[in-house]
Amino acid sequence: MAVFLVDGAVHAVVGHCPHRGGPLGEGTVRGLVVTCPWHRWTFDVTTGRCLSHPDRDVASRTVSLDGDDVVVEIS
Numbered sequence: 001m002a003v004f005l006v007d008g009a010v011h012a013v014v015g016h017c018p019h020r021g022g023p024l025g026e027g028t029v030r031g032l033v034v035t036c037p038w039h040r041w042t043f044d045v046t047t048g049r050c051l052s053h054p055d056r057d058v059a060s061r062t063v064s065l066d067g068d069d070v071v072v073e074i075s
C-alpha cells in the first residue's frame, strides 16, 4: 500500500503503479495527486483514479488513524 497524509487526512491506494510497478508511495504529492516516480503517471490519492491513463486505476482503501497507528481496511 501507498499511504499519504494530506492536510491532516490519511489516504491509501495500492502501492504498485499499474504501468510497470513503480512505487507510488515514493512519488511526489501535490494536492491530492501523486505522480509515479518512474514515468510520471498521475493518480488521485483519495480514489486511486489514474488521471493520466483513465483505464489504469489502482484500488483505494479506507484508512483511519488509531493513536499513532494507521489502520487500513482490507476487504
Ligand code: FES
Binding pocket: 017, 018, 019, 020, 021, 022, 036, 037, 038, 039, 040, 041
Ligand atoms: S511505473 Fe509508474 S508510470 Fe511507469
